[in-house]
Amino acid sequence: MIAMEKLLEEKEKGLETKVAENDTICAENTELRKRVEEQGINARDAERMKREIQALERDIGDIENQRNEWEEKAWDLDSTARNEYRKLEELMLECNQSLRRLKLGNEFQYQLNAQGFSPAKVLCIDYKATLKPMLASFEDEMKKSAMGKLEELISLQQQTAEKVSKVESKKKHLAALQAQIDNLEAQLDLIKKERQDFTSSCATEARSIVEEVETETRKLDQVEKEAADFLKASNSKLQETVAQTEEEVQMCARELFAVVDRDSKYKEHIPSNIATMKNDLTETTRATADMHKAGLPGCDESR
Numbered sequence: 567m568i569a570m571e572k573l574l575e576e577k578e579k580g581l582e583t584k585v586a587e588n589d590t591i592c593a594e595n596t597e598l599r600k601r602v603e604e605q606g607i608n609a610r611d612a613e614r615m616k617r618e619i620q621a622l623e624r625d626i627g628d629i630e631n632q633r634n635e636w637e638e639k640a641w642d643l644d645s646t647a648r649n650e651y652r653k654l655e656e657l658m659l660e661c662n663q664s665l666r667r668l669k670l671g672n673e674f675q676y677q678l679n680a681q682g683f684s685p686a687k688v689l690c691i692d693y694k695a696t697l698k699p700m701l702a703s704f705e706d707e708m709k710k711s712a713m714g715k716l717e718e719l720i721s722l723q724q725q726t727a728e729k730v731s732k733v734e735s736k737k738k739h740l741a742a743l744q745a746q747i748d749n750l751e752a753q754l755d756l757i758k759k760e761r762q763d764f765t766s767s768c769a770t771e772a773r774s775i776v777e778e779v780e781t782e783t784r785k786l787d788q789v790e791k792e793a794a795d796f797l798k799a800s801n802s803k804l805q806e807t808v809a810q811t812e813e814e815v816q817m818c819a820r821e822l823f824a825v826v827d828r829d830s831k832y833k834e835h836i837p838s839n840i841a842t843m844k845n846d847l848t849e850t851t852r853a854t855a856d857m858h859k860a861g862l863p864g865c866d867e868s869r
Contacts, residue, residue: 581636588629595622 598615 578640581633581640584629584633584636588626588633591622591626591629595619595626
């Protein structure tokens with residue numbers, strides 16, 4: 567920042583010198599023109615003076631171009647200086663925040679001074695004399711704290727190793743449980759599939775049974791209809807048969823009465839017929855006995 571300001575001052579001084587030289591040359595040119603106008607000159611002198619004037623005009627144009635270039639460079643340097651100053655302000659804010667977080671005990675704050683020509687004057691604080699010793703003390707404290715933290719870290723690492731071993735054993739146990747769960751899930755999926763297949767087959771069989779039942783129902787309805795028709799015809803035929811049977815029964819009854827009448831009459835003649843038959847039998851027996859006796863040898867001799 568300081569080097570850039572010095573360079574800018576040098577460029578401004580060089581620019582002022584060039585401007586002064588340009589003004590001097592312009593004044594000299596004006597004076598020469600007046601003298602030329604006052605003096606009588608020949609054609610050769612006029613041509614030479616014309617060439618000199620053209621050369622001077624070219625020099626003036628070059629000087630003006632250089633001045634414009636220097637002005638542009640000065641503007642660029644000024645813009646660069648502003649950007650660098652803004653960056654320094656941002657860095658200053660970050661450093662001040664870091665100092666507040668460090669809690670060094672003293673309220674150290676960087677404050678930029680645009681008129682300073684050394685780092686200490688620009689930052690408004692002597693880093694080596696004030697801030698560096700406290701940072702060194704803070705570094706020692708940090709080292710001590712780091713050693714304590716390191717011991718705690720070693721202890722924590724040991725505890726972590728023990729916990730990791732426990733976690734690994736639990737992971738193995740969980741892996742075994744997961745394997746069992748996967749096996750059970752596979753069996754459950756198989757059972758679900760079998761149940762779905764069984765349900766599907768049952769549904770198919772149920773549809774088939776329903777169709778068969780509907781078919782049988784239709785057949786049964788047809789059979790019932792036929793049975794009703796047959797029953798109706800049978801009742802009609804039964805009535806006719808009953809009527810015929812009654813007529814036949816009446817005829818049989820009349821015939822039975824006639825047979826009974828004949829039988830009673832026959833029974834009246836049976837005793838007399840039996841007596842007659844007995845008499846005939848007795849006589850026949852006697853005749854047979856006599857004939858038998860007559861056929862014996864003793865009987866013949868006695869005769």
